[in-house]
Amino acid sequence: MSYVGGRYHGWQSQPDGQTVQDHLDGALTAFAASETIKTLCAGRTDTGVHGLMQVVHFDTELSREPMSWVRGTNRYLPSDISVQWAQEVPETFHSRASAVRRRYAYIVLESAMRPALESGRVGWVFMPLQREPMAIAAQHLVGEHDFTSFRASACQADSPVKTLYDIRISQKGAYWRFDFEGNAFLHHMIRNIMGCLLAVGQGRQPPEWIADVLAARDRDAAAPTFAADGLYFLGPVYDPHWGLPERTAAFDWLPL
Numbered sequence: 297m298s299y300v301g302g303r304y305h306g307w308q309s310q311p312d313g314q315t316v317q318d319h320l321d322g323a324l325t326a327f328a329a330s331e332t333i334k335t336l337c338a339g340r341t342d343t344g345v346h347g348l349m350q351v352v353h354f355d356t357e358l359s360r361e362p363m364s365w366v367r368g369t370n371r372y373l374p375s376d377i378s379v380q381w382a383q384e385v386p387e388t389f390h391s392r393a394s395a396v397r398r399r400y401a402y403i404v405l406e407s408a409m410r411p412a413l414e415s416g417r418v419g420w421v422f423m424p425l426q427r428e429p430m431a432i433a434a435q436h437l438v439g440e441h442d443f444t445s446f447r448a449s450a451c452q453a454d455s456p457v458k459t460l461y462d463i464r465i466s467q468k469g470a471y472w473r474f475d476f477e478g479n480a481f482l483h484h485m486i487r488n489i490m491g492c493l494l495a496v497g498q499g500r501q502p503p504e505w506i507a508d509v510l511a512a513r514d515r516d517a518a519a520p521t522f523a524a525d526g527l528y529f530l531g532p533v534y535d536p537h538w539g540l541p542e543r544t545a546a547f548d549w550l551p552l
Contacts, residue, residue, distance in 0.1 A: 298346075298348050298349065298377075298544060299346065299347045301524070303374075304343070310449060316350075318372070318476075319377055320352065321335055323370075323373045324354065328358055331357065332355065333354050335353065336353055336392060338350060338398070339395075339431075344523075344524030345524050346529070348529065348546040349544045350549055351395075352391055353385065366381060381541055392532075394534055394538065396479070398531075399532075401475050402419060402474040402476075402527050403471060403472070403526040404425075404472040404474070405419070405472075406471075406472060407470050419525055420504075421494060423498045425497035425498060426498075429499070429502070430497050430503075433496040434465065437463060437489065438463060439457070439459065440457065441459075441466050442457050443510070444514065445488075445514055445515055447515060451482050453483070456482060458479060458485070459476055460476065462475070469551075473550065473552045474493065477533075487522045491518065492519045494522065503518075
């Protein structure tokens, strides 16, 4: 499924009912009519974070064609949340546990003026960015590390040790795109990394400073958390034997 996160209090269900999961579970239950459906997702997103291919799974006694699940569920969803595809999977599949990697992208607008059309969809900086220093800094984060310095105080992960396989930085006109791929991510990890990379890109810190922040294992050593506006969950990566799509049409909306 894909969604614009600006109106929602993140993915995970909350008592106020204003989360993406609350809307999805409600829509699935309305379509099913005869049973209450609860979903599990590949990766929980925070308030304001968008999803291009969030993958969820659920158990049901109902037998429906995959496209019936897609169209029937979308009938009950708000316009900024949409199921993109559906298919049956073996009972051994788990949307979170079966994922071998997860992918995110962060889109930044570099402009003297704040965004209008892209408001809530991009991060914004008004100072020029330099790609090479950011690329050098990013390489200090690739690999298996203790990412405590980039972890929110409310993070519930069992361990701060995660593996970042790749960070790619590209530019198209005024738009910058930062791609992250890792085995898993901590609460606010990417937004905290973005704050540091932008500090380097604007010349406020040297590239080597990132290594010092990482080694400190102290959240106070890093830059402030950057806005959620430009963060997109691109979705999980699964072993090919599950036969699941790797992307949706929503991917083509992002620059580059």
